[in-house]
Amino acid sequence: MSSRNPIIAVTGSSGAGTSTTTESFEHIFRSLGIRSAQVEGDSFHRYSRQEMDVEKRKAREEGRNISYFGDQANDFDALERLFKDYSETGRGKMRRYLHTFDEAVPYNQMPGTFTPWEDLGEGTDLLFYEGLHGGVVTENNDVAQYVDLLIGMVPIVNLEWIQKIIRDTSQRGHSRESVTASIVRSMEDYISFITPQFSRTHINFQRVPTVDTSNPFSAKAIPSSDESFVVIRFREVTDIDFPYYLSMIDGSFMSRVNTLVVPGGKMGLAMELILTPFIRDLIRKKEEANKQLDWMSDL
Numbered sequence: 001m002s003s004r005n006p007i008i009a010v011t012g013s014s015g016a017g018t019s020t021t022t023e024s025f026e027h028i029f030r031s032l033g034i035r036s037a038q039v040e041g042d043s044f045h046r047y048s049r050q051e052m053d054v055e056k057r058k059a060r061e062e063g064r065n066i067s068y069f070g071d072q073a074n075d076f077d078a079l080e081r082l083f084k085d086y087s088e089t090g091r092g093k094m095r096r097y098l099h100t101f102d103e104a105v106p107y108n109q110m111p112g113t114f115t116p117w118e119d120l121g122e123g124t125d126l127l128f129y130e131g132l133h134g135g136v137v138t139e140n141n142d143v144a145q146y147v148d149l150l151i152g153m154v155p156i157v158n159l160e161w162i163q164k165i166i167r168d169t170s171q172r173g174h175s176r177e178s179v180t181a182s183i184v185r186s187m188e189d190y191i192s193f194i195t196p197q198f199s200r201t202h203i204n205f206q207r208v209p210t211v212d213t214s215n216p217f218s219a220k221a222i223p224s225s226d227e228s229f230v231v232i233r234f235r236e237v238t239d240i241d242f243p244y245y246l247s248m249i250d251g252s253f254m255s256r257v258n259t260l261v262v263p264g265g266k267m268g269l270a271m272e273l274i275l276t277p278f279i280r281d282l283i284r285k286k287e288e289a290n291k292q293l294d295w296m297s298d299l
Ligand SMILES: Nc1ncnc2c1ncn2[C@@H]1O[C@H](COP(=O)(O)OP(=O)(O)OP(=O)(O)O)[C@@H](O)[C@H]1O
Pocket: 012, 013, 014, 015, 016, 017, 018, 019, 020, 021, 131, 132, 163, 164, 166, 167, 207, 222, 223, 224, 225, 267
């Protein structure tokens, strides 16, 4: 954690909706006049799509699994280094993993490849990460220690799989069978690396459908916002003004003392109402830390 160079991370599994919710953050940043350095978690994959296919084959032959959720296929050292560097200096290195032709063409590259590493951070107020591993802790790495505001984006698992299957087949050119196989292959890493993060988060947003999702592998469409509720759980956060949220968000209610439930269509509004004060506070602390530093260097 760093007062001078704060880091916000939205962490969630593949298809959870971390990219989709980035819009709400961009809106908050715009309204508070914040310049953010944005980083996608998939940039920290170790392998290009072609290389990963080779790794998957090798793993199968050796009777083990490899998945995008685990440490074999992701460079947690590089992710931890970025968070450490940014928190200490306000700078770091990033690249992008290009999923689709639309993303790859501007770089004159193929889908499933990485852009070159580039510098990031110059002139920014904070680092914003969205992806798989913003709160990861392993024997060798502790990424979570550098994050000032850690948010979990966690649809219930059937919905998460529907979102992944429909997105990967409609936008990323994968077959339903190959996406299903990747869900099966990822299960151990999902439990070891992905879910433990949601006990480290400050706030989790969990989308829960109100339509039947009992066979996610045959679903034809993603349940819409209006066909869902969002369960919002606050951990170790004091001074939460629940009465204010309940009065501002039509149809919301409390299900536990630390848990607010809002209609799915109100998720964007809820995120802005809840997160704006936290983000404003991070920026206030940053300004105070900078003032203190200026004052000390004047001595
Ligand atoms: N609140 C929501 N309501 C309806 N659809 C949603 C919602 N959130 C996400 N989706 C849909 O789910 C799919 C996956 O979302 P998104 O691409 O944001 O996931 P992601 O977490 O960024 O995945 P990855 O890390 O694999 O890129 C998309 O098709 C998106 O439109």
